[in-house]
Each structure stands twice: as structure tokens, then as C-alpha cells.
Amino acid sequence: MNTIEIEKSLEQIAQDVAAGACTLHDFPFRLMEAYDASRNEVTKLRMKHPAGLAATDILWPKKMLYRPAAPGEVQNVVEALKASLVGKKGAAAKNAPRFLVSTDGDEFLAVDIKTGESPGFDRLADLPVNYDYLMPMFGVERYKPAAETTADVRAARHMAKFHDAILDANPGFGVDHVHDLNLFMTRILFCMFAEDTGIFKKKLFVDTLRREAMQIDGSDTRRVIEDVFIALDIPVEANRAGAGVQSRRIATDFPYVNGGLFRDRTAVPVFNRRARRLLLEAADLHWDQIHADIFGSMIQAIVHTDMRADFGMHYTSVPNIMKVLEPLFLSSLREQLTIAGDSVSALGKLVDRISKIRVFDPACGSGNFLIIAYRELRRIETEAFRRIRDVKRKGQLALPDYHTGIKISSFYGVDPVDFACETAKLSLWISQYQMNQKLGEICSSPAPALPLTDAGSIRVGNALRIAWSDVCPSDPASEIFIVGNPPYLGRPKRTADQQDDMAAVFSAEPGVFGNLDYVAAWFARAADFGRLTGATAAFVTTNSLFQGEQVPLLWPLLRSKGAEYSFCYTPFKWSNSAAKNAGVICVIVGLRPISNRPKAIFSIEHKIAASNVNPYLVDAPDIFVERRSSSIAGLPEIELGSAAKDAGHLSLDTQEMEALLDAHPEARSLIRPIYGAQEYLQGDLRYCLWISDDQLALASSIPSIAGRLRLVSEARAKSTKASTAASAAWPHRFNEIRHRDEPFLIIPRICSERRSHLPCGFLPEGTVATDQAFAVYNAPTWLFSIVSSRLHLDWTATVGGRLKTDYRYSNTLVYNTFPLPSLSAQQKTELEDHALAILRAREPYIADGRSLGWLYNPETTPDELRQAHRDLDRYLETIYIGRPFRDDTERLEHLFKLYARHSKPKNS
Structure with a gap:
């Protein structure tokens, strides 16, 4: 079935109906033909329902019941068709139609009996562009939500x-x-x-x-x-x-x-x-x-048409919300409930404590976090009431009338979108009613549905510009918990207003916020609010705040405000399947005033009690890694590759290179292979013009090269960067040259997060590395094993930062800071052997045309390569602690402790 042909056929039908060339009686048969129904089926139905027949209804069994309408009567006709299906099995009958269809030649309506849906258009002329609405009639179902x-x-x-x-x-x-x-x-x-x-x-x-x-x-x-x-x-x-x-x-x-x-x-x-x-x-x-917990977000999508393509995917999932709420306060309440057992006094204290809890979401959207928090608190309270009732019933005591002490006015929110705030209020009311019904199952005098209590604690506004104490006032008896999923936004994506927000929040630290994500402002505000009120917080956020250069910017600031991280969830891929979220790695982090209370680190599988949650979200000392110009472990010097800044004119693909040499064989000395991350990992052969000053005359004598140099000069001259514009005077050279005519170890600057090891390798003298890769010239073979290890990947992932979800390697922040024990000559020899084993495992596949990207794709990695890396990891980790590490958490804990011993700690 060709959808283009369907659209064209439907357009022709609509035109013919408007022109009188297709009668309303003939319309359903033309509709069947448009969707490629068999000719025999259409002919049989035409014979059964000839034009002029008194009974105008046309039934295509299991597919469609059609009746034409007088002008303006389409809706009434479809209602009448619905009524005709009532009784005698009706819509459940063997040949019951999927669609009820009517048109008056202008208006059009088709109701899907199976789903209850009607189209989002009401004119026959709009049917062609909405052809997919009727596809279920022809065996092709629309998307079915969970x-x-x-x-x-x-x-x-x-x-x-x-x-x-x-x-x-x-x-x-x-x-x-x-x-x-x-x-x-x-x-x-x-x-x-x-x-x-x-x-x-x-x-x-x-x-x-x-x-x-x-x-x-x-x-x-x-x-x-x-x-x-x-x-x-x-x-x-x-x-x-x-x-x-x-x-x-x-x-x-x-x-x-x-x-x-x-x-x-x-x-x-x-x-x-x-x-x-x-x-x-x-x-x-x-x-x-x-479901009140997700309905609010879905309804919010009504007024944001860009969110409609995938209803149900634009909300923070309930499991993720629970990851925030459980360790922040729900687990403490559940523990108190367990300890209380059947003690009426202890249960009463729990109920009293719950009634004083306040939950505040300063980026509330349609209220998902508040609704789930309200629901879970009500569930714990209701269970406490149930136990009290059972104890009193056994003792033949008078049963009290139970009334919840949890007010929806104790749930506070701020959001800049008016409709989101109104939807949050509505969702809280709905949740209140639903939980009152649950309480009514054990209560002799359930709370009346009406009148509603006031839900005036949701405010329209900018949470970074208003005083949080004005929104969520505190008192000594209350416990305040701050929750939410604030907007992330790195610096390049921030609007001018958001830049101003950051400047306002960090006004006392003007040099801090430039390279911080927007969400850092919520952490700073939460730390300030916690210092004033004792409130604790937990946010869903990107993991970039806890990696790379953002750590030494944010962490000292939070410590100066008297805050610490109380728990965290290790990085996980965002669970929603909306395309916009596909490239986000998230963490959940608890923030509280400094205390001696327990700390914990959660993963998907388990919870680990932690002595500390450091700024990289591992159980290690409160240190942060800063850029270094040389290796802390004495590793050989590493260089960023050379940057052309040539608008692509010094670059050649294989076909261009061969054409140039066919015409000018003398140009061979001017051409070199060049590798960045893409070329090295995917095996894309690329070349560049590498022209020394003493070769300029030769290069200028070749017209095609001279033309390229002229274009490089013009492109550089237009640059707003002074150093690039100045280099227009020597277009034959790369703008930034760090190349040496020596063999080197290449390390890609960007690497997929799906890989369990960093793919690196050796390239021969005469090859150029671009600024999308790093080079260690004349590198010893054993260094390959260090860079290729699981330990080095974990360090990269933690301190190096990311580009979307991909690992972003750094010479100053990863390579030079990587802690390594002193290696003996014997250990270096063993590491060389492991390096050669890995290279040998890769060699036949590379000779067969496989790329390193394929070799290190976890779905296609050959078993022998995987085993060679395991052998390396086992040996290297034995050098560190005498045995292999249990998991990545233990690897990082040890690396940070070793780093702390080899560098001066930077505490607040």
C-alpha cells in the first residue's frame, strides 16, 4: 500500500465530491479503492448497495458503517449510527464495523469504535493529509500506548x-x-x-x-x-x-x-x-x-503543540520520581512505620510527623513530584490509621473517625508557565480525592469530596528570582523537602534571560557560573534555603555537574554555604523514550546541610552505605581534580592534535587525493594521511595538504593547490578570532601545529559511552593527528595498556566530562591527573605483552576491513579481543591492590584515594 498514492486518491475524491463528480452514495466505494481494497470486494458491495436503494446505510463488514448526511447533520448521523449498535451484541457483533462514517460533502466524521477516538479534523478536504487515521480499517493499527x-x-x-x-x-x-x-x-x-x-x-x-x-x-x-x-x-x-x-x-x-x-x-x-x-x-x-501522577504532564502538552507527537513520553517517570523521594524522606517514614508496629502511641507520632511535612518543587511543571509525594505520604498515613483501627477493634474500643492531617496546601511549587501551575493544582485535587476514597475504605466517617480545600501553594513565577521562603514558609515544627527535575541547559543553550538568572543567583561569585549548567542555580538556591531552614533537597539532573571542569566550580561554592551531598544515584540513561531525551545521562543527588547522618550511593541494582559522597558522587575524600600541565604519575607528555582552521580546503578525501596525484605526481610530498576521532574509529581514510615553508613554491605552482590556499586565506581573514585572522597570511600551514615527525599513540577525543574500553592505537611517522585526537609521540608500548584499561575509562568517564552521552577525553584533566602506582621494569614488560596481545587480537579484523568502532561495539566485539582486555584489566588492577576490583565503584574509590595521596587536596 503506497501512502503517496493513498493521499493522491483521497485528494481526488474530495475534489470530485466538491464538484459533484462523486455522489455521497459512491463516496464509501471510492474510499475503499483509495486504500487499495480488492476490486472484487468493492464490486460485490456496490452490487449489494446500488444507487437509489431506499436503505442508504452501507455496511462493509468488520470495517465501516456509512451513512450520508444532509448539510450540517453529520454529527447527528454518527450519533444515530452509534445508537443503532446498542443492544443485540451491537458493537460486539461478529461483523460489527470498526468505523462509523458520515459526510455531507463538506463536513466529515469517522468514529473509531474500538478506541473511541474521533479525528482531529472535521472537513473532508483535510482527509488526505490525515489518511493514517483510517488505516486501522485496512489492517494497519496506529500507535498503541502502554x-x-x-x-x-x-x-x-x-x-x-x-x-x-x-x-x-x-x-x-x-x-x-x-x-x-x-x-x-x-x-x-x-x-x-x-x-x-x-x-x-x-x-x-x-x-x-x-x-x-x-x-x-x-x-x-x-x-x-x-x-x-x-x-x-x-x-x-x-x-x-x-x-x-x-x-x-x-x-x-x-x-x-x-x-x-x-x-x-x-x-x-x-x-x-x-x-x-x-x-x-x-x-x-x-x-x-x-492517573493523576502522569495525567498532568500529558494535559500540559495540550497547550504545547511541539510536545504532542508522543503523548505519554514528556513527563518524569514514576520510578525516577521515587528514586528522588524514597531516600530523601519516604524511606525514613517507612522505617518509622515498621518500628512502630502495632503501637498506637508510636503510630500516632508518625501520623503527627507526616502532617508537618512540607514538599516544595521549585521547578514543578504540572506537579508530578508533588502528586507522587502526596500520594505516598497518604498511603503511609492510611496504613498507620489501619493499624490503629485494628488494635482498637481487638480491644473493643470505640473506633475514631480518621481524618487526614496531610493538606494539599502543604505542597508548594513554582513554575513560569501558567497552565502548568493550574494543571498541578487540578492534579493535586484529583489525587486528594482518590486518596480520600482509599481512606474511606477503613474509615467510618470518610472525608467529604466537597468542598475542596484550597490548593493555593502553586505559584507562577521564576524560582531563581523569587524568595523561596515567600513560597514555602518554614516553622520550627515542620520538615521541608525540596524536590524536582529543574532544566539542565549548558551554557551554549541558555537564553539571555537564563544568563541573567545565573548572574543573579551567583551575584556574590561572579566568576563561577560561566561554565556551569543552568541547573546549578537550583543547587545553589537549595543550599541557601537549607542553611536558613534546615530543608533537604534532591534533584534529577545531568551528570555533567559532577564531572570535569564543573566540579571545582560548584563544589567549593556549595561547601561554603554549609551543604553536602547526602546520597546519589549513579549515572543512568534517561528512561523516557522521547527523542529529545535520548542523549541525556542523569543522576539523582541529595543535598543537605552538613551533618553526621548516614550517606548512601545507589545504583540500579543496589544501595551502598557510604562514608562520604564526594563531588564526583563516589565514596571517596572530598577532593576535586583540577587541570594539570604534566602527568601526576610521570607518564610521557601528551599533545592535542593540530588544528587546521581551513574551512576544509586543506583536507582531501581519497578520490580528491588520487585525482591530484594523477595530474601532479610531484605533489606527493605535500600530502599526508590525517586522523581525528572519526577517521581513526570508523576507518575513514582522509588526507591533508601538509606544506612546509620551503615547499610553498612547489605548492603554489600547482593550480588546484594554489586555489585551495587562496580559499583558506579568504576564510581565515573573515574570522572574528584575531589569531585565526592573522594566519590568513600563511594559508599553506595549519593554524595550530603541534605535530612531530615521529610515530605516536593516538587517543580519540570523543568516544561512545557504550564502549567498555577506550580504543587507542599506534600510527606511523608522517601521519598527522587533528585536534579531535591526542597524540603521545614515541610512546612506549606499555602506555597503550594503561590507556586501554578499564581503570582509565572509568577515570575518563568521571573526571573528563561528556559530549551528550559520549566520553570526552582531555589531556590536562584526564591523562595528566590519572593516578598510577610506580611501575617496575618487569611490570612494564608485562604490560607491553598485554598491549601486543590486544593489538594481535585486533589485527585480522582490521586487515579484513573492520573498523575500530566495530571492534569496540559491545554487540560485535570479538571474543578474543574481549578476553585480551579482561586479561589486561586483571593484571593492571593487581598492580594497584593485589587483586581485581569488584566493580567500577571500588575502582573509583581507590583511584580518588590514590589521587589524594599524590596531589594536594583542594578543600573548601
Whole structure:
């Protein structure tokens, strides 16, 4: 089935219908043909339903039930088709259709009976570009979300369509009334959830819409919704008419909600036919199946259209949120619950402690962290209540009425996006109701659903510019926990406003923030807030804050504020599958005022008690690694490769090189092979013009080379960097030359994080290394073993920083700081033997055309190469501690301790 042909066929059908060349009766047959249905099947159905037949419904068994509509009646026709499926197995019948379809020649509607979805368009002319919507009718299913989020995804998609329909009906509403639109969407969501969960009477909202908003064109829908919103905010029924409620039935039927949700009188948008239809369809969904913890983020995607491509992937996953909350405070509460056992007194103290907890997310978005924290606290409290109830029941004591002491007003958030804040409030209300229902299972007097309590602790604003104590006030009896997933953003990606944010946060340390990630500002603010209030914090963040040059910038600053790292999760790949997150390595780090309380390091597999969590997030002394101009272990000097800065004009591929030599054999002495990381790892042969001053006359006599030199000069002259512009005067030379005419050990500057060892190797004299690689000239063979070891890779990954997820090697920060015991002559000889074993294992594959990238891809690494590296690691690690290390954690702990012994510690 060719999708291009489908689009073209559908375009032709839409044009023919508009021109009268295709009747509404013939439309479904043309539709079948467009999707490549068999000719026999189409012919049989045409014969069964000839033009002029009194019964106009056309049933294609298991596929489609079609009925043409009079102008403006498409929605009513589809509703009638739905009604025709009720009873006698209906939609579950053997030949029940997948789609109910109708068109009046202009409007188009097709409801998917299996999923309950309707299209995000309502004009026949829009069908060609949305051809995939009907693909399930022809055996090709659309994306199916994970089972646990199906209801949320469906709801989010419906609300996205509704949101767009409202904007279509209200041009300029999204610009002039952003807050009004956001609040309107939030209120609509609440009403639909409330009628499906028992907060309102069953289907009160949707039945009211069907009864009172009867105009198909939507012209009276706005008035009905205005009445509902006003009624929900007026506690006394008799006062509702005076407040503006026109319908006496609405004034009578709807309960008082409170909580501030309907307090403000904001503009309600007008409706058109499509907006009314989509609202009614959305209200028919099962809102009681919504997960409050992820629903908020999905609904937030409604107003951010760039997030809609993959509903369900743009939120912090619940497992990741729990990695933050558990070690920060939940595990302490669960431990207290376990110790309390069935002691009513101890359980009462736990319940009292929980009631005083405050949770603050200064980058709250739609409230995921707050919602999960609220839910988990309620679960622990409810379990405590259950145990107290059981003890009193056994003792035949009067059972108390249990009321939660956890207020949603104790959950604080800040976010710059208005709709995110409104959604966070709504999600907290939903979570409160759901947890009250759980409490009601053990409680003789469950908390009433209404009126809502006020959730006014979520504030619109910039968390880096407002006082956190104004948002989340403290008192001596409260415990404050700061949580969240703040924006990361390295320096190149920050906006001017974000640069100003950083300058404001680090105003007392003006030289610090330049090379720090944006998220560092949240760590600094949390340290300040913790010093004032005793609050502890935990954030999800990129691991770049704890690697490379950022460590000596951030760590001394946090220590000066009296803060320390209390726990961490070792780096893990971000679990969401959205493409934008694919290149992010994350850590979770706890920050608290300095104390003697226990510390821990978590990995995916286990938790390890730590004597310390150092600035690189390993159990080692509080030191940080700074750049060095020479090796701390006395290793041979290392150089960065040469930089051409030639706009590519000194570079030649194999074909260009051969063409040049065919025309000018005398140019051979001007050409050399050149290697950077890409060329070395992937086996891409590349060459360069390497022209000494005494060869300039020869080079200039060759027209093609002279032309290249002229282009180099022009490109350099345009540079804004003074040194590069100056080098326009000698375009025959590389801009930065660090080359020696000697063989060298090459180390790629960038290496995939999937590799278990750094691929390095020896290159002959006459080869040039670019500035995308490092070179150790005349390197001893044993040095290959040091650089190729697992120990060296772990050091690189920890102190060297990363480019996205890839390892970023550094001469000053990795090679020169790598701690190595003094090696005997015998040990160097043994290391040479291991180096030669690795090179021998690689040789036949390289001769066969395999690249080093292939050899060190964990999915394709040959067994003999893998074993050669294991043998090397086992021997080298024995030099360090007399045996192989247990894991990477032990490797790093030992390396840092050795580094501390060989260098002066830099403490705050």
C-alpha cells in the first residue's frame, strides 16, 4: 500500500465530491479503492448497495458503517449510527464495523469504535493529509500506548483536539486571554473527572450539556458553561441566580466546590460546531481511570503543540520520581512505620510527623513530584490509621473517625508557565480525592469530596528570582523537602534571560557560573534555603555537574554555604523514550546541610552505605581534580592534535587525493594521511595538504593547490578570532601545529559511552593527528595498556566530562591527573605483552576491513579481543591492590584515594 498514492486518491475524491463528480452514495466505494481494497470486494458491495436503494446505510463488514448526511447533520448521523449498535451484541457483533462514517460533502466524521477516538479534523478536504487515521480499517493499527497510560493518552489527545477547536472558534483568545484559556481548560477537566468519580452526580456535567446546550452549532454552549462555573463557586443555592446563573436547573443541580478553582470570573470562550462535538466526546471518556501522577504532564502538552507527537513520553517517570523521594524522606517514614508496629502511641507520632511535612518543587511543571509525594505520604498515613483501627477493634474500643492531617496546601511549587501551575493544582485535587476514597475504605466517617480545600501553594513565577521562603514558609515544627527535575541547559543553550538568572543567583561569585549548567542555580538556591531552614533537597539532573571542569566550580561554592551531598544515584540513561531525551545521562543527588547522618550511593541494582559522597558522587575524600600541565604519575607528555582552521580546503578525501596525484605526481610530498576521532574509529581514510615553508613554491605552482590556499586565506581573514585572522597570511600551514615527525599513540577525543574500553592505537611517522585526537609521540608500548584499561575509562568517564552521552577525553584533566602506582621494569614488560596481545587480537579484523568502532561495539566485539582486555584489566588492577576490583565503584574509590595521596587536596 503506497501512502503517496493513498493521499493522491483521497485528494481526488474530495475534489470530485466538491464538484459533484462523486455522489455521497459512491463516496464509501471510492474510499475503499483509495486504500487499495480488492476490486472484487468493492464490486460485490456496490452490487449489494446500488444507487437509489431506499436503505442508504452501507455496511462493509468488520470495517465501516456509512451513512450520508444532509448539510450540517453529520454529527447527528454518527450519533444515530452509534445508537443503532446498542443492544443485540451491537458493537460486539461478529461483523460489527470498526468505523462509523458520515459526510455531507463538506463536513466529515469517522468514529473509531474500538478506541473511541474521533479525528482531529472535521472537513473532508483535510482527509488526505490525515489518511493514517483510517488505516486501522485496512489492517494497519496506529500507535498503541502502554496499557497503564491508555486512558491518559486518549484523554490527552481528545483534549488537544478540543483545545485547538476552541482556538479556531476564538481567534486571538490564546494571545489575549492566555490565563483565561488555561483556567477554562482546567475547570472543564475537573468537571469531567468529578462526574465520573462520585464528586458530582454520575454524568451530571455531560447530561447538562446535552440538555441545555442543544444547538448543534454550539451557539448556546458558552452560556451553559458560564452557568455551571458560577454555580460551582456559590455555596448557597438561593444566591446563584443573583450571581448570574440563568438556568434554575443548573443552579439546583451543581454542588459547591470551593478550593479557589472557580473563584475568579474569567472569560469563557465561544463554541462552534466542532468544539461542542469534541467536548461531548471528551466527556464520554472514562475519567475515573486517569492517573493523576502522569495525567498532568500529558494535559500540559495540550497547550504545547511541539510536545504532542508522543503523548505519554514528556513527563518524569514514576520510578525516577521515587528514586528522588524514597531516600530523601519516604524511606525514613517507612522505617518509622515498621518500628512502630502495632503501637498506637508510636503510630500516632508518625501520623503527627507526616502532617508537618512540607514538599516544595521549585521547578514543578504540572506537579508530578508533588502528586507522587502526596500520594505516598497518604498511603503511609492510611496504613498507620489501619493499624490503629485494628488494635482498637481487638480491644473493643470505640473506633475514631480518621481524618487526614496531610493538606494539599502543604505542597508548594513554582513554575513560569501558567497552565502548568493550574494543571498541578487540578492534579493535586484529583489525587486528594482518590486518596480520600482509599481512606474511606477503613474509615467510618470518610472525608467529604466537597468542598475542596484550597490548593493555593502553586505559584507562577521564576524560582531563581523569587524568595523561596515567600513560597514555602518554614516553622520550627515542620520538615521541608525540596524536590524536582529543574532544566539542565549548558551554557551554549541558555537564553539571555537564563544568563541573567545565573548572574543573579551567583551575584556574590561572579566568576563561577560561566561554565556551569543552568541547573546549578537550583543547587545553589537549595543550599541557601537549607542553611536558613534546615530543608533537604534532591534533584534529577545531568551528570555533567559532577564531572570535569564543573566540579571545582560548584563544589567549593556549595561547601561554603554549609551543604553536602547526602546520597546519589549513579549515572543512568534517561528512561523516557522521547527523542529529545535520548542523549541525556542523569543522576539523582541529595543535598543537605552538613551533618553526621548516614550517606548512601545507589545504583540500579543496589544501595551502598557510604562514608562520604564526594563531588564526583563516589565514596571517596572530598577532593576535586583540577587541570594539570604534566602527568601526576610521570607518564610521557601528551599533545592535542593540530588544528587546521581551513574551512576544509586543506583536507582531501581519497578520490580528491588520487585525482591530484594523477595530474601532479610531484605533489606527493605535500600530502599526508590525517586522523581525528572519526577517521581513526570508523576507518575513514582522509588526507591533508601538509606544506612546509620551503615547499610553498612547489605548492603554489600547482593550480588546484594554489586555489585551495587562496580559499583558506579568504576564510581565515573573515574570522572574528584575531589569531585565526592573522594566519590568513600563511594559508599553506595549519593554524595550530603541534605535530612531530615521529610515530605516536593516538587517543580519540570523543568516544561512545557504550564502549567498555577506550580504543587507542599506534600510527606511523608522517601521519598527522587533528585536534579531535591526542597524540603521545614515541610512546612506549606499555602506555597503550594503561590507556586501554578499564581503570582509565572509568577515570575518563568521571573526571573528563561528556559530549551528550559520549566520553570526552582531555589531556590536562584526564591523562595528566590519572593516578598510577610506580611501575617496575618487569611490570612494564608485562604490560607491553598485554598491549601486543590486544593489538594481535585486533589485527585480522582490521586487515579484513573492520573498523575500530566495530571492534569496540559491545554487540560485535570479538571474543578474543574481549578476553585480551579482561586479561589486561586483571593484571593492571593487581598492580594497584593485589587483586581485581569488584566493580567500577571500588575502582573509583581507590583511584580518588590514590589521587589524594599524590596531589594536594583542594578543600573548601
